[in-house]
Amino acid sequence: MPARPAVPSRRTLLRSAAVVPVAGLGAAACGPDGGGGAAAAPTAPVDLGAEKEVAEGSAKLYRDHNVVVSRGRDGSLKAYSTVCTHAGCAINKLEGTRLVCPCHGSEFDARTGEVLHAPATVPLEELSVEAKGGRIVAGPAA
Template identity: 75%
Template sequence: MSGRTVPSRRTVLRSAVLTPVAGLGPAACSPGDDGAAPARPTAPVELGADGEVADGATKLYRDANVVVSRAGDGSLKAFSTVCTHAGCPIGKLEGTKLVCPCHGSEFDARTGEVLHAPATTPLVELPVEVKQGRIVASPGT
C-alpha cells in the first residue's frame, strides 16, 4: 500500500448529503478571481411562501444560496449569495447586509452591490417571481 488514506463509505455519503441541492451552490471555492463567473442556478428553485418576505424586508435562503428582498411596492429582487471574490457561500445576513465568512466581503442584499472589499464585483441577480403563492428563483442569463 502507498500510505494513501481512502475515505470511508460514511464520509463519502456524508459529503454527498451536505452538498447543496437545486444547483444553487458554489462550484468550488476558487482563489480570489473577480473575473470568474460565480455559480448560478441550473434550474428554477422554489424558495418559500410568498408571505415569508414582507414589504421592505429581506430573507436569506441559506440552503439555496439565494437572498430575496421585497421593495415597498411589493416587487421582488433575488441575488445569488455566492461571493464574487472567492466563490464562498454567504450564510450571514445582518439587516440588509450580507457578510462573507471567507474574506469579509460585504454586499447590500437589496441591490447586490459591494459594500466592503475584497470583492469588487456585485452579486449575480437572479430572476425571481411568485408562482402559485411560492417564491421561485430561476437561472440567470
Template identity: 75%
Template sequence: MPGRPAPSRRTVLRSAALTSVAGLGAAACSPGEDGAAPARPTAPVDLGADGEMAKGTTRLDRDHHVVVSRADDGSLKAFSTVCTHAGCPIRKLEGTKLVCPCHGSEFDARTGEVLHAPATVPLVELPVQVKQGRIVAGTGA
C-alpha cells in the same frame, strides 16, 4: 549539483506538504477571481409563499445560496449569495447586509452591490418571480 548533499526524505516530504497547503490557500484567494462567474442555483429554488414576505423585507436561503428581497413597491429581487471575491457561501444576513465569513466582504442584499471590500464585483442577480403563489428564483424561474 555536484558537491551538494542530497536533501533528506523528510525535507522533501515537508516541502511537498507545505507547497500543497500554500497552493490551497492561493487557490482560495487567488487574484482574478473577481468577475469569475460564481455558482448559481441550477434549478428553480422555492423561497416560500408569496404572501409570507412583506414589503421591505429580505430573506436568506442558506441551503440554496440565494437571498430575496421585496421592495416597498412589492417588486422582488434575488441574488446568488456566493461571494464574488473568493467563492465562499455567505450565510449571514444582518438586516439587509450580507457578510462573507471568509474575508469580510459585505453586500447589500437588496441590490447585490458591494458595501465593503475585498470584493469589488456585485453579487450575481437571479431571475425571480411568483409562480402559483410561491416565490421562485434561479435558473428556470
C-alpha cells in the same frame, strides 16, 4: 567518497512546519460553509418557500440554495446569488439587508447586489425571481 545529501537545517524545518497549516486554512475557508470547493447559484428554477416569508422592505437568505430574496416597499421582488464574487464562498450571514461573507469579510446589499465592503469589487449575480401561486421561485437570469 560520495557527496552527502543536503540536510535542511532545524530552522528551515520549523519555518516550513509553521507555514503549512496556515496555507491549508486559507484554502479550506474559501469554499461553501468553509469547506473546499466553490459554491454555486441555482442553475434551474427553485421553489424557495411561501411568498409571505419576505416582508416589504426586508430580505431573506435561503442558504440551501445560495439565494437571497428582497422585497421592495412597492412589493417587487429581487433575487441574487449569495456566492461571493471575490473567492466563490457561500455567504451565510444576513444582517438586516446586508450580506456578510464568512471567508474574507466582503459585504453586499441584499436589495441591489452591490458591494458595500471589499475585498469583493463585483456585485452579486442577479437571478430571476417571481411569485407563483403564493410561492417564491428563483433561478438563473433569463
